[in-house]
Amino acid sequence: MDQIQIGKFIAVCRKAQGLTQAQLAEQLNITDRAVSKWETGRSLPDAALMLPLCGILKIDLNELFCGRRIEMENYKEIAEKNLLEMKQREEQYNKHMLRAMYVFGFTGIAASLALMIGGAYVAEYSDLNALAIVLIVLGAVMLIPTIIYAMILEHAAGYYACKECGERFTVSIWKMTFAPHFGTTRYMRCPHCGKRGWQKKVMTKD
Numbered sequence: 001m002d003q004i005q006i007g008k009f010i011a012v013c014r015k016a017q018g019l020t021q022a023q024l025a026e027q028l029n030i031t032d033r034a035v036s037k038w039e040t041g042r043s044l045p046d047a048a049l050m051l052p053l054c055g056i057l058k059i060d061l062n063e064l065f066c067g068r069r070i071e072m073e074n075y076k077e078i079a080e081k082n083l084l085e086m087k088q089r090e091e092q093y094n095k096h097m098l099r100a101m102y103v104f105g106f107t108g109i110a111a112s113l114a115l116m117i118g119g120a121y122v123a124e125y126s127d128l129n130a131l132a133i134v135l136i137v138l139g140a141v142m143l144i145p146t147i148i149y150a151m152i153l154e155h156a157a158g159y160y161a162c163k164e165c166g167e168r169f170t171v172s173i174w175k176m177t178f179a180p181h182f183g184t185t186r187y188m189r190c191p192h193c194g195k196r197g198w199q200k201k202v203m204t205k206d
């Protein structure tokens with residue numbers, strides 16, 4: 001319970017009823033100093049006074065304890081709206097990650113291939129064998145960070161949906177990397193039902 005919040009709420013409700021601190025105090029048969037102490041959050045109303053106070057302020061006990069009006073309809077609506085917004089934000093983020101993975105992955109692989117093809121070309125049409133080896137090795141070595149980074153991005157983006165039980169799950173980046181794949185669909189064991197299958201990438205948890 002937030003005493004300050006409750007105090008502010010009492011003050012708001014009292015004013016809404018058109019009462020002064022003294023008038024409220026009089027109705028409850030207490031001093032206006034006690035009302036002032038509630039409203040500044042220095043004390044809470046005695047348990048015995050809570051129901052009469054709620055009656056005068058036209059609120060219920062739950063609202064008094066929360067220090068705000070509770071309207072169930074609105075409450076549900078607000079909660080759902082927040083949830084939807086969070087979901088959309090997550091979806092956006094995951095899509096962005098996946099796009100980054102494709103762009104980075106394809107660029108990296110294309111650059112690696114260009115270096116290796118360049119190396120093969122040099123080896124074929126010139127005597128610069130050392131240069132050819134450097135180009136080919138460089139191209140091959142570049143593949144490693146490209147793949148690692150692409151795996152990190154793919155792993156960060158979304159979840160896998162099990163075809164058998166419908167559960168959406170994540171796996172370790174290690175398991176993901178070594179699972180056979182077709183695009184981002186990977187052949188893995190579902191951690192929930194234990195069945196193996198081609199698990200499709202999805203952007204949200206449900």
Ligand SMILES: [Zn+2]
Binds near residue numbers: 162165190191192195
């Ligand atoms: Zn499953």
